Amino acid sequence: MTKKTIIRFFGMALMLQAFSACSPDDYTYHDNSIMSIEDIDHIELIANQKMVLADGRAQLELYPRLFTKDNYQIPDERIQDDWLEYTSESGIALQRYFSTTDVSFVGKTITAKLKIKGTQLESNPVSFQVTEPLDRQYTSEIRIPVVFHIIQTTEDIESFGGAYKQEQIEQVLRKLNYMFSGETTQNPVGVDTHIRLVLAGYSPDGSRMMEPGINRFTMKEIDATNNYEDFLAANHLIWPAGQYMNIWLISDRGNVSGTFSKVSNRCIPLYVPADVQGMPEGIEWKEYQDEPLLAKDLGVLYKLQELDKIDRNFKVSEYEPGYNEIGYYIGRYLGLLPTCNYMNDEIGTDYCDDTLNYIRDESKPGKNETWYKESEGCYFRAENIMDDPTGGHCSVSRDQCMRMRWVLNNCVGRSAWKSDFAFKGK
Numbered sequence: 001m002t003k004k005t006i007i008r009f010f011g012m013a014l015m016l017q018a019f020s021a022c023s024p025d026d027y028t029y030h031d032n033s034i035m036s037i038e039d040i041d042h043i044e045l046i047a048n049q050k051m052v053l054a055d056g057r058a059q060l061e062l063y064p065r066l067f068t069k070d071n072y073q074i075p076d077e078r079i080q081d082d083w084l085e086y087t088s089e090s091g092i093a094l095q096r097y098f099s100t101t102d103v104s105f106v107g108k109t110i111t112a113k114l115k116i117k118g119t120q121l122e123s124n125p126v127s128f129q130v131t132e133p134l135d136r137q138y139t140s141e142i143r144i145p146v147v148f149h150i151i152q153t154t155e156d157i158e159s160f161g162g163a164y165k166q167e168q169i170e171q172v173l174r175k176l177n178y179m180f181s182g183e184t185t186q187n188p189v190g191v192d193t194h195i196r197l198v199l200a201g202y203s204p205d206g207s208r209m210m211e212p213g214i215n216r217f218t219m220k221e222i223d224a225t226n227n228y229e230d231f232l233a234a235n236h237l238i239w240p241a242g243q244y245m246n247i248w249l250i251s252d253r254g255n256v257s258g259t260f261s262k263v264s265n266r267c268i269p270l271y272v273p274a275d276v277q278g279m280p281e282g283i284e285w286k287e288y289q290d291e292p293l294l295a296k297d298l299g300v301l302y303k304l305q306e307l308d309k310i311d312r313n314f315k316v317s318e319y320e321p322g323y324n325e326i327g328y329y330i331g332r333y334l335g336l337l338p339t340c341n342y343m344n345d346e347i348g349t350d351y352c353d354d355t356l357n358y359i360r361d362e363s364k365p366g367k368n369e370t371w372y373k374e375s376e377g378c379y380f381r382a383e384n385i386m387d388d389p390t391g392g393h394c395s396v397s398r399d400q401c402m403r404m405r406w407v408l409n410n411c412v413g414r415s416a417w418k419s420d421f422a423f424k425g426k
Contacts, residue, residue: 037117037118043123045065046377051354053134054132058099059188060128061096062086085116099186109128143198144245145422146213149237151218153219154220172326177197179394181196189354189355195408202423229294237295251303260303261320271288281351306326314369314388328393335407336400339357340358354400355386356384359375
């Protein structure tokens with residue numbers, strides 16, 4: 001027997017010994033996917049909103065939190081629904097998800113509790129209010145003719161995949177209109193705003209556009225001086241605000257503008273006629289006296305490269321919030337305010353009673369820097385149009401809808417929806 005064969009023999013013997021040293025009977029197996037009621041020590045209940053619309057679509061969640069004696073929170077997927085019993089002080093039948101069309105509930109506060117069946121375990125009470133659906137006066141359709149000015153450099157087109165495609169713009173538009181319609185969510189306070197962005201069909205000279213709603217402009221360099229105002233004016237890229245909503249998609253691969261979010265955040269309504277009443281709070285309104293209007297007064301400037309970005313950060317530095325989706329800045333353009341107070345220790349306000357405002361909070365799950373937030377006694381998924389960059393931006397609340405419609409009806413530079421020139425060319 002050779003030395004090599006001897007070594008191989010002893011190696012195999014050692015392996016057999018290792019395998020036979022412990023039989024399956026020597027191990028205790030635990031199925032970590034199964035827990036029993038006996039594992040529950042205490043429970044909590046938290047809702048994802050303070051109110052819910054009585055429109056049959058809006059849905060409020062009563063979220064159960066179950067803990068072991070070691071204060072370990074049992075994962076949601078390991079909780080069995082037949083353990084849970086939801087009760088209300090008024091005797092209204094409740095489940096984890098609550099939705100109603102019963103208008104007799106409007107204005108009422110419902111207080112819910114969670115019990116674990118067959119035990120004495122009971123949660124804290126949680127209260128929410130049932131609110132009326134959007135008034136009929138806010139359900140007339142508003143069609144805003146929009147033109148996307150796609151502004152790219154020759155290098156951008158030649159070296160980075162060509163001109164931005166028409167189908168990509170159409171996809172952006174679909175997402176924005178899903179946000180305004182609330183089609184993709186059952187948010188407790190989300191409504192169909194009946195506001196829609198519609199691609200313009202005709203340019204200011206009355207000629208039919210080859211690509212509906214798209215105006216392309218290409219040159220060697222793009223001048224970011226004065227927040228692009230001089231560049232846009234000099235190149236006749238500001239179309240009449242009485243006929244179009246302008247959205248300028250500007251290529252800035254080299255970050256020559258610095259932080260583009262500062263450019264986008266300037267695009268808010270400011271001017272109102274002298275006799276207007278009922279201005280929404282939170283904006284320093286100015287009486288319009290025929291001042292020359294800038295691009296920031298007439299549309300939205302947005303960084304082209306950000307349209308296709310998927311992974312966004314809560315903030316990019318200690319003192320600077322992350323760059324948000326375009327829907328957020330369109331919300332700003334329509335008079336909405338942020339729900340997140342980035343740089344302060346105190347929760348701010350967006351002056352809408354039905355939205356949830358929040359801050360970065362070390363004591364909350366994920367520090368409130370992820371998709372889920374905890375604030376104002378609620379635990380919720382960030383879906384609102386004005387939530388921070390990590391949110392889903394697929395919902396507009398009832399109060400926000402009313403605020404946007406006030407801006408569209410009263411503010412200078414927001415009247416394009418009253419004209420059909422962009423759709424007919426005359």
